[in-house]
Amino acid sequence: MYSVKEAFYSLQGEGGQAGRASVFCRFSGCNLWSGREADRATAACRFCDTDFIGTDGQHGGRFADAAALAAHLSALWPDQDGVATPYVVFTGGEPLLQLDEVLVAAMHERGFEVAVETNGTLPPPAGIDWLCVSPKGDNPLVVTGGDELKLVHPQAGVTPERFARLDFAHFFLQPMDTTPAGLEGDGASNTMAETVAYCLAHPQWRLSLQTHKIAGVD
Numbered sequence: 725m726y727s728v729k730e731a732f733y734s735l736q737g738e739g740g741q742a743g744r745a746s747v748f749c750r751f752s753g754c755n756l757w758s759g760r761e762a763d764r765a766t767a768a769c770r771f772c773d774t775d776f777i778g779t780d781g782q783h784g785g786r787f788a789d790a791a792a793l794a795a796h797l798s799a800l801w802p803d804q805d806g807v808a809t810p811y812v813v814f815t816g817g818e819p820l821l822q823l824d825e826v827l828v829a830a831m832h833e834r835g836f837e838v839a840v841e842t843n844g845t846l847p848p849p850a851g852i853d854w855l856c857v858s859p860k861g862d863n864p865l866v867v868t869g870g871d872e873l874k875l876v877h878p879q880a881g882v883t884p885e886r887f888a889r890l891d892f893a894h895f896f897l898q899p900m901d902t903t904p905a906g907l908e909g910d911g912a913s914n915t916m917a918e919t920v921a922y923c924l925a926h927p928q929w930r931l932s933l934q935t936h937k938i939a940g941v942d
């Protein structure tokens with residue numbers, strides 16, 4: 725059984741695949757926050773911009789097995805005579821609480837490349853085509869390699885240097901969005917200016933903007 729908060733077709737907004745048409749599957753639940761505002765201040769991850777509670781979002785629901793969820797997700801990809809490789813992004817919440825090898829294989833069978841957005845605290849199943857790891861503070865990082873490391877910046881007590889020698893093909897810094905409800909009034913610094921300054925001083929790191937928020941899409 726898989727629990728999905730929402731599923732939608734949009735453009736990947738972030739990181740090295742930004743701009744690419746993608747089906748998003750947002751799984752319910754996370755191991756670093758309950759998702760309730762009352763718990764945010766004491767959570768292991770405190771700056772989340774996402775509602776991942778329940779299954780009540782667009783195209784959300786409970787799916788009995790991988791075949792059912794794969795059929796549901798592939799129906800969101802536009803029919804274009806196969807000119808572009810279909811692409812699915814599993815996110816959440818924390819997708820590695822639910823994503824398994826069977827579901828990855830079911831998406832491959834339907835011709836999809838499979839991407840994952842994870843906090844890096846849980847081991848990924850085999851077969852992922854694009855693995856994005858976004859470490860959260862001092863939470864134990866068990867995924868130390870992948871396609872991109874995308875660090876939200878600045879995070880209290882975290883310097884990017886801690887991650888700079890890990891085995892990733894790309895290193896991105898993403899300014900923390902402090903506008904979502906529950907995050908505003910955090911006394912946050914100018915996260916954009918700080919992130920730009922860090923990339924200028926440390927050219928290993930590239931700027932990742934959340935371009936879907938600029939474009940006004942999901």
Ligand SMILES: C[S@@+](CC[C@H](N)C(=O)[O-])C[C@H]1O[C@@H](n2cnc3c(N)ncnc32)[C@H](O)[C@@H]1O
Nearest residue numbers: 771772773774816817818841842843858900901
């Ligand atoms: C909502 S998370 C879900 C996937 C996974 N749990 C994780 O944290 O990577 C998706 C992406 O949004 C990023 N993100 C979450 N809150 C953010 C914020 N306030 N500003 C910028 N990026 C944020 C995360 O770091 C992650 O890269």
Ligand SMILES: Nc1nc2[nH]cc(C(=O)O)c2c(=O)[nH]1
Nearest residue numbers: 734735736737815841936942
């Ligand atoms: N367009 C768009 N791109 C995204 N890339 C990562 C997202 C996420 O929430 O994991 C996300 C998202 O929510 N929307």
Ligand code: SF4
Nearest residue numbers: 754757769772817843
């Ligand atoms: S780990 Fe990801 S989904 Fe979980 S609270 Fe943090 S940003 Fe949100």
Ligand SMILES: [Mg+2]
Nearest residue numbers: 773774815942
């Ligand atoms: Mg998002």
